[in-house]
Amino acid sequence: MDYGLTDEQQQIRDEIRRFAENEVAPVASEYDRAEKYPHDVMDEAAKMGLLGANIPVEYGGAGYSTLETALITEELFAVDPGIGLCITSAAFGAEALIGFGTEEQKEEYLEPVARGDAIMGTAISEPDVGSDVSSVATRAEKDGDEWVINGSKMWITNGSVGDYFVVLVQTDPEAAGRYNGFSQIIVEADRDGFTAEKITGKMGIRASDTAELLFDDVRVPEENLVGNRGGGFLQLMQFFDETRTAVAAQGVGIAKGATERALEYAQEREQFGQSISEFQAIQHKLADMHTRTEAARQLTYKSAWSVDEAEDQLTMLASMAKEFASRVAVDVADEAVQIHGGAGFVDDFDVERFYRDAKITQIYEGTTEVQKNIIGRELLGKGTFS
Amino acid sequence: MKILVTVSESVDVDDDFEVSEMAIDERYLTYDLNEWDDYAIEEAVQIGEEIDDVEVVTVTIGPERTEEVIRQALAKGADRAVRVWDDALEEASVLDPATKARLVAAVAREEEPDLVLTGVQSGDYSFGATGVALAAEMDYEWAAVVNNLDLDAEAGVASVHRELEGGVEELSDVELPAVLTIQTGINDPRYASLRGIRQAQSKPLDVKTLGDVGVDADDLRLSLSLSSLYEPETEGEATLLEGGPDETAGELAELLRERGVDA
Ligand SMILES: Cc1cc2nc3c(=O)[nH]c(=O)nc-3n(C[C@H](O)[C@H](O)[C@H](O)COP(=O)(O)OP(=O)(O)OC[C@H]3O[C@@H](n4cnc5c(N)ncnc54)[C@H](O)[C@@H]3O)c2cc1C
Numbered sequence: 001m002d003y004g005l006t007d008e009q010q011q012i013r014d015e016i017r018r019f020a021e022n023e024v025a026p027v028a029s030e031y032d033r034a035e036k037y038p039h040d041v042m043d044e045a046a047k048m049g050l051l052g053a054n055i056p057v058e059y060g061g062a063g064y065s066t067l068e069t070a071l072i073t074e075e076l077f078a079v080d081p082g083i084g085l086c087i088t089s090a091a092f093g094a095e096a097l098i099g100f101g102t103e104e105q106k107e108e109y110l111e112p113v114a115r116g117d118a119i120m121g122t123a124i125s126e127p128d129v130g131s132d133v134s135s136v137a138t139r140a141e142k143d144g145d146e147w148v149i150n151g152s153k154m155w156i157t158n159g160s161v162g163d164y165f166v167v168l169v170q171t172d173p174e175a176a177g178r179y180n181g182f183s184q185i186i187v188e189a190d191r192d193g194f195t196a197e198k199i200t201g202k203m204g205i206r207a208s209d210t211a212e213l214l215f216d217d218v219r220v221p222e223e224n225l226v227g228n229r230g231g232g233f234l235q236l237m238q239f240f241d242e243t244r245t246a247v248a249a250q251g252v253g254i255a256k257g258a259t260e261r262a263l264e265y266a267q268e269r270e271q272f273g274q275s276i277s278e279f280q281a282i283q284h285k286l287a288d289m290h291t292r293t294e295a296a297r298q299l300t301y302k303s304a305w306s307v308d309e310a311e312d313q314l315t316m317l318a319s320m321a322k323e324f325a326s327r328v329a330v331d332v333a334d335e336a337v338q339i340h341g342g343a344g345f346v347d348d349f350d351v352e353r354f355y356r357d358a359k360i361t362q363i364y365e366g367t368t369e370v371q372k373n374i375i376g377r378e379l380l381g382k383g384t385f386s
Numbered sequence: 387m388k389i390l391v392t393v394s395e396s397v398d399v400d401d402d403f404e405v406s407e408m409a410i411d412e413r414y415l416t417y418d419l420n421e422w423d424d425y426a427i428e429e430a431v432q433i434g435e436e437i438d439d440v441e442v443v444t445v446t447i448g449p450e451r452t453e454e455v456i457r458q459a460l461a462k463g464a465d466r467a468v469r470v471w472d473d474a475l476e477e478a479s480v481l482d483p484a485t486k487a488r489l490v491a492a493v494a495r496e497e498e499p500d501l502v503l504t505g506v507q508s509g510d511y512s513f514g515a516t517g518v519a520l521a522a523e524m525d526y527e528w529a530a531v532v533n534n535l536d537l538d539a540e541a542g543v544a545s546v547h548r549e550l551e552g553g554v555e556e557l558s559d560v561e562l563p564a565v566l567t568i569q570t571g572i573n574d575p576r577y578a579s580l581r582g583i584r585q586a587q588s589k590p591l592d593v594k595t596l597g598d599v600g601v602d603a604d605d606l607r608l609s610l611s612l613s614s615l616y617e618p619e620t621e622g623e624a625t626l627l628e629g630g631p632d633e634t635a636g637e638l639a640e641l642l643r644e645r646g647v648d649a
Contacts, residue, residue: 008587011457015578049579072580189603 005071013071014217020079028080031207031351034202037161038083042090046078046116051090058097059106060114061091066242066307070249070300077253078260080350081357082207083255088246089157089208093122093166095239096184100227109164109186118163122155123187124236126151131370134233136180138215140169140185147171147185147225149218155190155364156356160198164188167213172230182232186224189329193218202339204356219300240366241318242307247365248300248318254361255293258329258336260356262286265340265349285339289332296325316378323371328359333358387437387539389430390499391464392490392516393444395455396420396509406511408615415596419455422505424566428575429535430503437539441465445493447486449476453591460586466491467589474603479612480511490573492599501544506531517567521532527564531593533572553589603624 005013023044031038045051054069055061069088076084091113097105104330129135138151147301151170157163167187175181187194193216202210227235263286266277276282303321306314336351337344344351362368394563395417403414427444434440444459444467447450456467470489475481494502502524504517520551521528532554534547543560548554549569596603625641627634 007454008583011454011461011583011586012580015458015461015583021575047579048580053580055582057584060583062582216542326454336602349526 004049009068009071013075015048016050016072016075018077019045019050020084024076024080024083028083028207028350029347029353030081032080033206033347035206035221036085037204037209038268041083042086042119043116045087045090049114051116052085052094052110052114053088053091054098055091055094055110055114056106059110059261061110066105066245066306067301067304069364070245070252070304071332073246073249073255074256074297074300077250078257080207081250081254081257081354082205084163084250085157085208088250089118089121090116092157093120093343095242096122096166096226096235097186097383099238100184100235102223104223105186105226112163119158119161121156121158121162121165123156123159123165123167125155127154129154131367133236134182136168136182138167138169139173139360140171140183142171143219145222146219146358149185149187149215149220153213153215155199156196156213157364158209159210159213160196160307162189162196166226167215168232168236171232174231179233180230183229184226184232184235185220187215187218187220191220203359204353205360239312241303242290242317244322244365245300245303245307248303248321248325249362251322251327251329251358251361252293252297252300254329254354254358255289255296255325256353258333258358259286259289259293261349261351261354262289262336262339265338265343265351268350269341282339285335289335292328293332296321296328300325316375319366319371319378321359322365323368323375326358326368329358329361335371345347387434387439387501388441388443388485388497388499390494390502391423391426391442391444391459392502392504392520393423393427393446393456393459393464393467394420394448394505394508395451398509403617405615405617408612410615417451417454417459420505420508420510421457422507422509422568422570423459424505424575425570425572426460426503426505427464427570428573430614431576432573433501434463437537438453443468443499445490445497447471447475447481447489448505452455452638457583457586458459458487458578460589460591460619461582462576463582465589465635467591468594469591470594471598472603473598474606477609478606480610482608482610483513483515483519483591485606485608486516487523489596489599489601490516490520492601494520494592496599500539500542500645502526502563504565504567506567506569514567517565521565524563524565526536527560527562529560529564530567531569532566532567533585535566535568535572536593556620 019221023041049062052061053072057063073088097109114119140147140149165187166184169185171183172181195214198210199210266282267275268275299321303317306317335352337355340349340351343349399414400414404412430442442464444464446456446469449471507514518528518530529546532546533549533551536545545561547557547584550556627637
């Protein structure tokens, strides 16, 4: 058993932290308030090669594994979850192409993302389809050598800034079995009939772009199919373990950032003639926050490690890490605001933003309830699908 | 062409710290790449990106811990690194610039660089002398506090701007081989890219003892030693006025009047 990070992993963590402190922290509030996508920060991140962290080296990325990607996510989210998500989501959907894409698709779609010239996304959810992914209704029909797509996708990260999306569609509704008949198809944002409507008024991660995508007879060439026709659901499921581990890392980062700020504030703020950090009640809060963050981190790292090293235990671990770390993020951000008192209730202090940002980690990539369903099913030996 | 860049770590002390005996407790210290060296590395790497066949070699006099900042330099684009350390150096409380220059020179004699870039100073000790001492040791041309560098590799001439006191800039041409001490602001140092970090792990980092570079440990002639270390008493308090001049000018006048300064 080895509990330490390698020199390389520490170097990644330190450099990301430097980047986040210098490039992200000073502008985090501004983008949050304006609900604006941080194109300037993205350019800086691209220069550092941050946007293709998990894209293989031969397609211009750094080829890092789930564990290194989790470290990157944690550090970025510890400084600002909104911009952190913009950076770590620029390659959303890339894992499907890495796993199932053709050589041509990888070159065409992965390289621009790694260079910072394109942003991508994954479109699964629909207005009537959330936790029950198997009810996806967006339809793709074959017409000659093209796919014709109709329907809409809801809550899509990078929806109005993205250049292309891996879209889960129904291609064979008559297929037998609940999980068959779906396919993943790449849709470029400049296709006729494609529109994206930005969703505003989000509670948190406001720098991150979220949109509804509308497909009105959108035609794409048949080569845009990713992997197997009819195998889309299974392809998607393969990567849920990785993407859930990534959200767990987001939660760890948020908890870490909130704890750091609370610790700093507690030592500065004086009441009753002493630093509030002298009060045992505050010390106990800080101790709890720190302990739970570390517990979430260990679960997350173990899940990330399992992606490459022990796949048989992965599904349950990924759900445990996602569920626990997101809960810790919400609780710790809450306590961080409490330690700040009134100051934590206004946006002069980062903890106000962390408090709002934390909640999403319990919702996307499978809600808390869905994660518990999965853990329960795995425990009872009933198989993976929720 | 070959460029040798000196790379060192610099220690940052927390605002609150404790002195125990002759040292500040490790708990209050953070080690990082010396800020000036960051600019020197960037300058060398940029030269390598502009002209063909440039090898950037870093040299560090420091213990194993400094490999952290050496890997940073490698991740930012240096090709390989040399680190010199020895038990004999471990015992020294402070390494004086002349000794450092002597050791770097020993490496430079082996490497025979066309250009040596050092930081103007290190952020902790701020001697600001290693670079020029190295030039003297090597009998190289030199220019200190360089904030603009235009290299004509073919002609073997570096046209530099030197930042002098009072905002004066001096322009001069320096013939290679030369030592230039690099000032902050000369460029915009990059972050190590993820790919760079990955590649850095397999770049050569040679560790050498004094003997390896031909220096006799008994003949180190260290000229500095630390005799005492203490925290000075706070003698006054600073008042910080925040805001634009329209608000703070009045506050300042008020303060000066209170303290008995009358115009
Ligand atoms: C900011 C943001 C970004 C997003 N980004 C993307 C994206 O990039 N791509 C994408 O495809 N989607 C994205 N989503 C959608 C997200 O994945 C869904 O919101 C999520 O899966 C939940 O679906 P839902 O909102 O329809 O909630 P529902 O599924 O309607 O759930 C409502 C409630 O019912 C509970 N529930 C549902 N089923 C069960 C069950 N079987 N047992 C117990 N409880 C249950 C849920 O846990 C929840 O509490 C994003 C959402 C947001 C808010």
